Amino acid sequence: MATLRPRAIRTMPWRLLGQIAVAIFCLLFLAIPFVEMVKSMIADPQLLARQLLIGVTNGAYIALIALGYTLVYGIVELINFAHGDLYMLGAFFSLSLIGTFSLTTETPWVVRAPILIVVLIATMGFTAGLNMLVDRWAYRRLRGVGSRMASLISAIGISFVFQNLGLLWGYLRFPFMHGVMGSNAVAPKSFPALLPSVNLFAGTGVRFGAKDLIVVGVSVVLLIGLYLFVSKTRLGKAMRATAQDRDAAALMGIDVNRTISLAFVLGGALAGASGMLVGLYNGTAVFDMGFTAGLRSFTAAVLGGIGNIVGAMLGGLLIGIISALSDQYISTKWTNAVVFGILVIILVFRPTGLLGDDTVQKA
Amino acid sequence: MNTRIRSSLIGGVFGFAIALISGGFAGILAGLVAGLINGFSVPQAEPLNNRAGAVRQGLVASLIASVLTILGIVIRSVLIDPVIGTPLNIASLLISMIGALILGIPVCVIMCVIRTEPPARERIGLAIVIGIVLVTYPWLDQFLNLRFMNEVIPVLVFILMALGLNIVVGYAGLLDLGYAAFFAIGAYAAGMVSSPHFGISLSFWLAIWVAAAVAALFGVILGSPTLPLRGDYLAIVTLGFGEIVPIAIKNLDKVTIHIWNYPLLVNFDITGGTKGINPINRPWLPVIGEFSPSAPTPWYFLILGIMLISIFFISRLRNSRLGRAWTALREDELAAGAMGINTVNVKLLAFAIGATVSGLAGAFYGSYISAIFPESFRFDVSVMLLCMVILGGLGNMSGVILGGIIIQFADRLFLPQFSTVVQKLIVASGNVSLREVNFASDFRLLLFGLTLVLMMILRPQGLVPSGRAARVMPTADAEVSHD
């Protein structure tokens, strides 16, 4: 064969076609409603301000959960599917403790505040420990095998196990829990209104209650604490090193398994705190609440750039605000779809998220 | 010897469980099932060489299975039935025991003998045995007064879907968590064109093709932007799609679209909202006439036919240029690209074909229950299908069918029956505190979840590993690319 045979090359730019398809869809179906939405936002700034503040409160708890996704994904590249359900178990655990300590709206603040802090710490410990055990039992042995799908499927399985545990938790009616679980196992459980509901902006038409402030405040404290831990302490540095290059970290004498456990522990603790805060704030918890929360938080983590801690916080805030606006200006029925739509759009157009770096793709 | 007995126990445990849970003449069916399972599992555990050995083997295995089944029958009739209010009937107990033996032992022995034949004849022989059991089942059901037909048909629908999902997950290695959405799309597409909803009343035989085409179209629409994504992102995006579809179906009942000030649609009902679409046309055939909800047998053969045709075509795809491309993609996406496979195209095909199968299943199901509602295709259905595929063995159709039977059996027959029995026992024992625990619905998620986790940890290649993986030692990396 001495002569060259030039071959015709046909290329189908699927990626581009897909992006164009999504873009056209957005323009066609979302542009007009979006303009309408903006109009109605401008028409009633008070309402907008109220929704934005609700969004900030939502964003605080979403950010707490999103960090769990980001920490774990940053190190082991596993979408910890069960994380949202861990948050739900946190809410159930804290409710059980609240029942055990028989906290009610009557309890004086001198007693109530310290006990709530104790409950918060215990809840964080519970979810942290649970997350670590699950990692040990279900994910660790799949890690070396090299297939990411196996761990992901395992995580989906754990998610269902957690949900079922939450369901069965409803049957726990020990006398010492003072009946917090109600009489129907499957029904939503109600938390006593333990946080003060004074409106800090009374008279302005905008609502931002003391309980919003507490939720945001506690979240911010935890977020700052986590940030300092990861950036300043030795263990935190080991974590970042492991996330960068696991083999190199192991060569430098870092105990990789322990570091991964640490990511699960930290993420779990934050999810537990989030569960308790949301339970107290909304006054209810139900066994399948983890799905929606998990979806929103994962979207937040991806939006911020998965693996990026500050990104998860920013993403949490944005998703919180977006879902609050969607609740008001579109419809609560569509909010999940909106959040998923955002997730798809980010993944299609900018998979590295807002703050993720896209210099080197991990092969 | 040890593995032989252990594999014989598999069928025995099934027989025992069925007999224990469902009482009545179901014990006879239990014997048959136990024999069938052992006919598969015993030669699998230890290859048989000659006929005499096979007969001996089959006898031993089926005896073990039958003893366990009879144990189940006896415990059920002597210990449980009287407590829950059915008096002990010695005659029917004896009939069940003898029936279990008569059906179980020959089936198992025959299958063991068939397995000693050369591969081509072995395959035909197995097909004949299974064919006979499948074809005679409706009459067996009627004869034994089991009334399982209304459960068996949905089971077959779900197995059909699992076979479709297997193309996507098992062959091409794409984790699709929103597969049930295509079922919904197929069902709605068929419902819309063959019901009074829009006044279009196509025959079922046309509507089912519309459903398949629409589902495939949605597969392509969803796939083209998302399939270039990495595997785990794809999983989440498909999950999102699976969530958006029911939301959309539920809320697209009063659609108003203005283009500038010109109203294009005002309060237009696309999907029927929460009340769904109802009634949907049923199929009509000469001789049989219109299929009736009270006579399940034609439905049974219809879905069985759809399933067999699907299996036939899927296996053609599997052994073609395309099927090899799927496997290559699953094993090593980068190398597949370097070997000239257009990875996105091939993934898109897997997605679309998987969606088509699901669309067919949806169209059948909608017509079978003559109605379709938005809530029946949520995430848990997708995960249940995933369970079926993973339990049986990714990428292997007979494994997927077995996995499907086990999961469906557990979910639809075992748990509810178990729950009823336990409830009756609880009531009889006078313990009130446990009375409200519903063992069917309260442990369902745990069943799916534990199946997934345990399979991944203990036996990622599934109960029946795919042919390609079965030739070697079981390994854990059989299912995904290690990129």
Add this chain to the structure above:
Amino acid sequence: MTNILETCGVTKQFGGLTAVNDVNFNVRQGSITSLIGPNGAGKTTFFNMITGLYVPTAGTITFAGQSLVGLKPHDVTAAGIGRTFQNIRLFANMTAVENVMVGMHTRMRAGVLGILANVAGVRREEAASRQKAHELLDYVGLDAQRADDVSKNLPYGDQRRLEIARALATDPQLLLLDEPTAGMNPQETAELTQLIRRIRDERGITILLIEHDMKLVMDISEAITVLDRGTKIAEGLPSDIRSNEQVIEAYLGRGAAAMAQKQAQQGGA
């Protein structure tokens, strides 16, 4: 002779790191050309740019008159470039024959409908490709009895051969081999050298080789290009390269080059 592959000013940057810098490089049609260089010189990156895995930051790559920049890997394969990988990347759970048949993917035409209907054309194509796969396995010297073995169970040397057979199945005009003899013993290396020569001589396929085994490179190549830290430092005939100071320096460090020079001078004196 014409050049089958021409690259001009090819550069690849990862973030701040320049892996390949302004490389001009030609492969003559029908030659066996080697690309050598110390570890981390950018050889595999260069390969990956040719085969479409990476898009060059700058520069042009022309193969048989058409530009390859921006093409996807499968398009590059369709255009007529086959490759093997440094760390073997076979489809581990497929048999040897199936692996080779996957290589023929772009040269086959069966579509979904044809497959479903199992039309005569599809059946014929399938049988022909299976036949051809067996021939290719035979050609690279894989035992016929091994043809239906799952590829991950094959011995290491056979896996290397199978990878070459699979690349040949794409019906290439240019074959890129990335360290084909890595991890082989001298005897296997010698056999593989023979095979590479035969592929060129009997099939007229141009070969571009990345290799560390200097003996093999010097033995087989008709032209050699040396990369060091992303830049081309030398090219020419094997004899030129052997005595090139810069090359010795790149491989052995500055002192070694000086010493070699001194020795050469002493020998001359």
